[in-house]
Every structure is written in C-alpha cells, then in structure tokens.
Amino acid sequence: MQIGTTLTRFIIEEERQHPEATGEFTGLLTDLSIAAKIIARDVNKAGLAEVMGITGRTNVHGEEVQKLDEFANALIIRTTDHTGRLAGMASEEMDDIYPIPEKHPRGNYILVFDPVDGSSNIDVNVSIGTIFSIYRKKSSDSVTHADFLCRGREQVCAGYIIYGSSTMLVYTTGSGSHGFTLDPSLGEFLLSHEHIQIPERGQYYSANEGNYLKWDAPVRRFVDQLKEGSQPYSARYIGSLVADFHRNLLKGGIFLYPGDSKSPSGKLRLLYEAAPLAFVVEQAGGAASNGTQPIMDLPATELHQRTPLFIGSRDDVATLEQFVRGKRA
Ligand code: P6P
Numbered sequence: 001m002q003i004g005t006t007l008t009r010f011i012i013e014e015e016r017q018h019p020e021a022t023g024e025f026t027g028l029l030t031d032l033s034i035a036a037k038i039i040a041r042d043v044n045k046a047g048l049a050e051v052m053g054i055t056g057r058t059n060v061h062g063e064e065v066q067k068l069d070e071f072a073n074a075l076i077i078r079t080t081d082h083t084g085r086l087a088g089m090a091s092e093e094m095d096d097i098y099p100i101p102e103k104h105p106r107g108n109y110i111l112v113f114d115p116v117d118g119s120s121n122i123d124v125n126v127s128i129g130t131i132f133s134i135y136r137k138k139s140s141d142s143v144t145h146a147d148f149l150c151r152g153r154e155q156v157c158a159g160y161i162i163y164g165s166s167t168m169l170v171y172t173t174g175s176g177s178h179g180f181t182l183d184p185s186l187g188e189f190l191l192s193h194e195h196i197q198i199p200e201r202g203q204y205y206s207a208n209e210g211n212y213l214k215w216d217a218p219v220r221r222f223v224d225q226l227k228e229g230s231q232p233y234s235a236r237y238i239g240s241l242v243a244d245f246h247r248n249l250l251k252g253g254i255f256l257y258p259g260d261s262k263s264p265s266g267k268l269r270l271l272y273e274a275a276p277l278a279f280v281v282e283q284a285g286g287a288a289s290n291g292t293q294p295i296m297d298l299p300a301t302e303l304h305q306r307t308p309l310f311i312g313s314r315d316d317v318a319t320l321e322q323f324v325r326g327k328r329a
Pocket of ligand 1: 119208239241267
C-alpha cells in the first residue's frame, strides 16, 4: 500500500539536492514535527484536558498566557534542546534568548518560534498554530542576541503548523513551500500540497475592521476599493494569524494587520510571526510587506519587535503598497 511521501522522506530527498547539507537540519525539522504531533494531540482535546484555560500569568507583552502556550513552549524546548543541532532559541513566551545549556551539545542553528499563535482561540475551538523560523548561528562562540537579530532573508527554513480540521505542517527551505497533512492513524505527516502557489490576486481580505478608524487614510482607501466594483472581495477574518494566512495562501487574498494611531508598529512580531510567514509566502509566489518594504528585508533590532504586516497574493500586496506610497488614491 502506497502511504505517500512522508515529511521525513521529503526532507531527506530535498537535503540530497544540497550537497553542503549536514543532516543537522533534517534532524531539526524532524524534531519540530514530533513536537507538532504532541501539540496537535493536546489541542484536539483542549476542551477535555487541563490544558484549556489560562495560567493566570501574562507574558512579556502583557498578554494572558494560556496553559497551552506554556505547555507548547516547554515542549518545543524539550524536544530540541538536547540534540546538538541548536545553539539557542527565542520564543514569544520567553522574555530573553534561551542559550542551549552547557550540559547539552550545541549546534549551528538558531530556532525562533511562536509556540501557539492565536491562543486566545483555544477555548472556542478555533484553529490555532505554531510558527517557526531557523537561522544559522553567525557568532563563532557562544550564542548572543546578534545571532537572533537577523533579517528574514537570512532564514534557512521557516514554516508553521496549523491545528485545524486537520493538522498541517507547511515549510520552506528556499526551494518552494510545501504542505504536509498529519495522518493520525499513522502518526506521520504526509505530503499533500507540494510546491504551493498562491494565486497572484486574491478573493479575500483579512483584517480586523474594528480598527478601521485608527488606520492611516491610504490603508482605509485600499480596503474601501476592495469592496467596490463588480467583483468585490469577501471579508474573511478568523483572528488567528496562521488560520487566516493559510486560507489566503491556498485560495489567494491579503491579510492586513496595519500599524495604527494607537500602535504605529502594529501588533504582530517580526521575528517569529511576520518573517517566517513572509518566507513561506514568497516561496509560494506571494509577497509580504510592512507597507513600504518587504518584510524579509527588515532589520531586527529587538527580539519582540513588532511590524505592520500586509501579506498574501503578490498583486494585492503591490496594490496596497501603491496606496501607501500615494501612487493610488
Ligand atoms: P486582533 C492572536 O492573538 C494574534 O496574535 C494573531 O494570531 C491574530 O492574527 C491577531 O492577534 C488578532 O488580533 O487585534 O484582531 O484580535
């Protein structure tokens, strides 16, 4: 019986195309897929297990830390910190960088992740996700902040897991973006979306229009014109970045989380939300911008740096940039 291409097999076959690859990388992606399976198992019973609900703590951003956030954060650390593949990690749930402890061997990669994005949706059974990004360590000896403050272009791998009607892992290493669907009966991620191509122009726009009056005028005008004409766009907003992004990646469309009068840099984080999804969407033929520059070119000056995010179909993002640059009124 042909079970289809497993994630492990696909990674190994892809690695063979890169003679310089060392296998460390393949192991790291496999480690992450194991963490994803465990998180998926607990997400799927969040209503039953004690992972549901909040911890009573808030993270560095003043947001309520859901039990699953903490569980997933600790799990990803535990699954990857002892393998000798990483030099350090950083996460939305940790104030500072996490150098691999002396007791473990250290490797050449840096892992940055959002363990559970959209966690406020856990209790209402809405799809949530894990987002990850991998860089090569630049410093010659022990890991420093500078190893984490990279441009998106320096990523060697990025992707996400969406815990929805099915659990899917989507990743890129710069040779296209590929999707794998978890077959729970096998416990394997099987190739289901090879070389994802996002439509050049979409049919959906995803934004929290409750913030409309706080947006800059060009962004408001861009959204207004999406509603005009003979074929207006449909609004789809789940309030879970990975879920909104994933639908637009497959169907076409643009996700917007602009800066506004209250938060000029917007809400979403550059290193472990915008940059990894920007890598995935660019590899699928799409685009990601902060309104004037590609997300992948933005310098990171601090770990939890925020950025306005416009991401999805290439032509939709280009039109948004024309409005922001005053080339469209
Ligand atoms: P708002 C979830 O809290 C999150 O970080 C993203 O997953 C999501 O896209 C965004 O915030 C939703 O924010 O302000 O629309 O509730």
